[in-house]
Amino acid sequence: MNRRHFGRTLAGAAVASTGTFRWLARNLPAAATGAVPHAIRADRLRANLEALARFGRTPKGGITRVAWTPPDAEARRFVMGKIMAAAGLNVRIDPAGSIIGRRPGREDLPVILFGSHIDTVPEGGMFDGALGSLAAVEVVQTLADQGIETRHPMECVIWSNEEGAHYGRGLFGSRAVVGEFEPGELDEKDEQGLHIRDAVASIGGDLSRIKEALRKPGDIAAYLELHVEQGGVLDKAGIPIGVVEGIVGIVRYRVVVTGQANHAGTTPMPDRHDALITASRLVVAVSEETMREPGRQVGTVGKLAVHPDVPNIIPGSVELVIELRDLSMAKINGIIKRIEARAGEFAASSGTTISIEPTSTHQPALATPWLRDVISKEAAAAGLKSLNMPSGAGHDAQMIARIAPMGMIFVPSVDGISHSPRELTRWEHTAIGCEVLYRAVLAIDRR
Amino acid sequence: MNRRHFGRTLAGAAVASTGTFRWLARNLPAAATGAVPHAIRADRLRANLEALARFGRTPKGGITRVAWTPPDAEARRFVMGKIMAAAGLNVRIDPAGSIIGRRPGREDLPVILFGSHIDTVPEGGMFDGALGSLAAVEVVQTLADQGIETRHPMECVIWSNEEGAHYGRGLFGSRAVVGEFEPGELDEKDEQGLHIRDAVASIGGDLSRIKEALRKPGDIAAYLELHVEQGGVLDKAGIPIGVVEGIVGIVRYRVVVTGQANHAGTTPMPDRHDALITASRLVVAVSEETMREPGRQVGTVGKLAVHPDVPNIIPGSVELVIELRDLSMAKINGIIKRIEARAGEFAASSGTTISIEPTSTHQPALATPWLRDVISKEAAAAGLKSLNMPSGAGHDAQMIARIAPMGMIFVPSVDGISHSPRELTRWEHTAIGCEVLYRAVLAIDRR
Known part of the structure; x- marks a missing residue:
């Protein structure tokens, strides 16, 4: 790709002033991905993903970190205490159990929200959700490393029970943000008779205050989520970035x-x-x-x-x-x-x-056109090919799309396998995805 | 049909000498079935079938008389004690639990064996098996009523666990006669842990003597079984008698x-x-x-x-x-x-x-050609249309066919329904089937 492009982009992204040579040395050679070097630290992201993958690891090599069970609770404490705290985030748990780490902005503006989930299906993989969650923290950590102040406050979110492997319904944390529950849902018990109130409390949530999780249109400037594709379209096409057109x-x-x-x-x-x-x-x-x-x-x-x-x-x-x-x-x-x-x-x-x-x-949830454009342009600016595509799987992004501009970034899943111990996203693609998220966040902040 | 045929047939069957007018009055008018009047007593057969149907009757109107359970054991005691004893049969229980009621013959000849089963599937009907069993006794009762001595000894059999609704394998009694068991079968336990030995003992069998149930080729002159078709071929065709070509x-x-x-x-x-x-x-x-x-x-x-x-x-x-x-x-x-x-x-x-x-x-079990001919001819002699057809269902007859000439008589199942509370065979067809069995037994005896 065009190396000159790289310089311009960094300048435009207000990242070029510090540490350029340090992270250049630490990252994948550009030749490996066809992309310009990253601002984010691929090695740190990988180390954090590997550390998180120890929680709920099974003998089959999968991850069973079902929402609101002890492995999920332990993993959440680890991410809050070790990874988010190190990134300088001010961490709280909302009433639905979602973790929100905030970084202040210079101006009184709505928040730029980005993140994903870390709960898994039984025998799931180590990238589904975890990548988007830890990449979000890596973005903030990189801002901190680079000494960048943003105009908007930034929030990293780790949603509560995205998969729905417990209590049968997913997207719990994002549904709480828009106030979408099934009748009786907040009074259910699981197969073992555990009341949902106590299950949510086990990760620090509080259903008695659930209304405080609500956000209004205008509260969120933009919501971004990086996720593994879970299908094989990008892998088959050999394209590292998917720009999500919407969630089907x-x-x-x-x-x-x-x-x-x-x-x-x-x-x-x-x-x-x-x-x-x-x-x-x-x-x-x-x-x-x-x-x-x-x-x-x-x-x-x-x-x-x-x-x-x-x-x-x-x-x-x-x-x-x-x-x-x-x-x-x-x-x-x-x-x-x-x-x-x-x-x-x-x-x-x-x-x-x-x-x-x-x-x-x-109902389908379409990605916000200007956010799609931001992602496409930032991918191109990083020297990366991208592909417009639907998300065939559901994501928390589809709920947040009801009250805020929404965009999603996909990276390839090898052979399109997900919800399986065989789920795999190549390390270079995790870094590329994180880098595009980082650039997109900065581009939104500049807007 | 030709009434003159009737007289000739009766003479040929050595039945005409006694009671002709008595049973004529008691039976269905010939017009109802298109057949000549019966030697057997349709009212008695019906009463016996209705009496037997009280054992295992369910709230849904079906019969649950699963082999080797209390309703089966009670029904067997009832049939032995009331119906077979009244017919003058000398009743024994073989080691497999099959009931055998014997009537001596004038000559030292192999036995003519006929019968069926009275165990049912859960929520089965009142004719499947029961008809062939009680019709067999009715044949002997009619011989007794008519004072007819036969050349061959006659045996009515009520097989043990035909359906296999208990212990999973049917045709138990007839398999014991030919010594066909699965490896380990005689040492199995049911879902409740009941040993098959004790289950068989509950109806009077004795697995320690199971080899005594064996019969040799030559022991049985012919085996006949009357059964409801269980399919809808006869009902659809409006033909009252099926001459079974074989069991598929x-x-x-x-x-x-x-x-x-x-x-x-x-x-x-x-x-x-x-x-x-x-x-x-x-x-x-x-x-x-x-x-x-x-x-x-x-x-x-x-x-x-x-x-x-x-x-x-x-x-x-x-x-x-x-x-x-x-x-x-x-x-x-x-x-x-x-x-x-x-x-x-x-x-x-x-x-x-x-x-x-x-x-x-x-393997398929073909009916013995001369027995098929006997059945066809006797049906015709009784003024009845018949149809050659395979038996798509399994029957004890298929095991006995390995060591003896075998023939089966089918009567119509309304709408072809079986193994259901909705199973139905019309009373006139039960009588017709029993009459053909009676005539066939006499024809075999004359042979």
Whole structure:
């Protein structure tokens, strides 16, 4: 890439004045990533990620740091006490249990908020959430190292229960910020009978004050989140930065196919009303109808149950879940209409009935255009190729998008694997992502 | 039908000498069934069936008389003590727990054996097994009523644990007769820890003497079993008698489709290796390949499990069971070959793998041709239409066929429903079936 570009960018980012040669020596050679050197310290970010990965490490090599369990609580104490404190952040825990580390700004301006989560699914990986959380702290640490004062106050956030591996619903911390709870959610117990109030208290939250977690439109100048892609698009394309266009809407439909259970030995083939054959045609049709038009929409049948599910009884009914995701609800609605038409044909030809009803709808959350532009420009300024792409997974960013400008930065997941001990993001990509976050934060501050 | 035929048949069957007018008055009018009047007493058979149905009756209206449980034991004591004793049978319990009621013959000849079972699946019906068992006793009772001596000794049998709803394997009594047990089977415990030895003892069996249940080729002149069809072929065709050509062979195959589990939001459609889509194509192909050639073969996928079976993860693997049934093993082998070829195409086009391995094979048991002829002729002689057909379900007859001539008589199941509280065989059909059994037994005895 163009080395001259590098100099200009650093100057523009008000970073060039101090320590340039020190961090140049410590970082990856530019040749390894195709990028200009970083302001952030890749070695420190890596050391912090590796230190965090000790919390909840399993014999299989995964991380089980389920929200509001002891490994999560210990990890949060470690990040607050060691990493955030070292970065000079003023750390508090909000009533939902989210950790917020604040760095003051020169002017009386809304906060620039950035971060992610550190809770994991069972047997998850060490980068999902952790990268965005520790990169956020690294950004502030770098500001401190460089002696940079910003106009806006900065807040690093580590959200509470993003994954929803405990109590079944994720994005807890960010939902608390916008006041979005399910009826009865704050009075639930887990499988062991633990009240959610006590679970949240175990990481320092306080549901009796939950309303104090709310923020208003205007409180947050911008929200940024760096995250591993979790899909394989960037890895396959060999592009290090994804500029998220938005977080897809997700609609789930409960489907029940009702045929007639009967003896598999005594019922002639033409007389059958086999619910599984009809359901199977539908599974194939979900894939076909999803792919019938161009775009990056996805459609999945991940859950399916056969009744009575014994080898010698013709299936009497099948229950399955269709999940459709896209940035456009209109596209999702078009796909399900086509699927319903196919279902009607399958039911008629097999003497079965099919019911399809939506059970949950998460609206798409589009990234804020000017923030997308900031990320794209800063990636380019750092000599990095980037790709506009949807986020097929949900993130806390989608809740914050309701009250503040939102942008997300993706870095590649090797082979697109996530929620697995085999999840991997290359160290050079963690550094690149952190650097783009750093540059974007400074660009927003200058705005 | 031809009433004159009736008189001739009775004479030929050596039944005409006594009581002709008595049972004529008691039975269904011939017009109701299209048949000549019966020698057997339909009202008595019905009363006995209704009395037996009180044992294990459930609130849902079904019968739960699982083998070797108290309702089974009580029902067996009732049938032995009340019904078989009244018919003048000399009753014993063999070491497997099967009830055998003997009536001596005039000559030193092998026994003519007929009967069925009275154990049920949970929430089964009142005719499956019970009809063949009580019709067998009714045949002997009619012989006694009519004062008929036969050349052969007659034995009514009520087999032990036909259904296999307890200890998982059926045809226990008939397998004991031919000495066919699985390794370790006679030392198993049920889910409650009850040893099979004690379960069998609860109905009067004695596993320590199990070898005494064995019979040799030549011991049995013929085995006959009357049973409800359990399918809907006779009911649909409006034909009251099925002449069983044989009991189908059953081969089960365990199929594992292995794809790649991945995030349903972040994995683009073209990059997926969705095990459920591949499995769905296979389910449809099992049906298509089974029906590709003429015949009454059946192929079923009744059991299917998705892993990990959550809405937002692309299925990584699917396990399913294919079951194929036909009277010809060659036909079954041809069908699975075609299914395997289709599976190979599906795997190749989806980047998944499919393994198909046979897990159990039950060879077909063909009915003995001269016994089929006897049944067909006696049905015709009684003025009844009959249909040659396979038995798609397993029956004790298939074990006895290994050592003796075997024939089975089917009567219609309304709508083909069985193993359900909704199982129904019309009273006139129970009587018709019993009458054909009676006539066939006499015809065999004359042979």
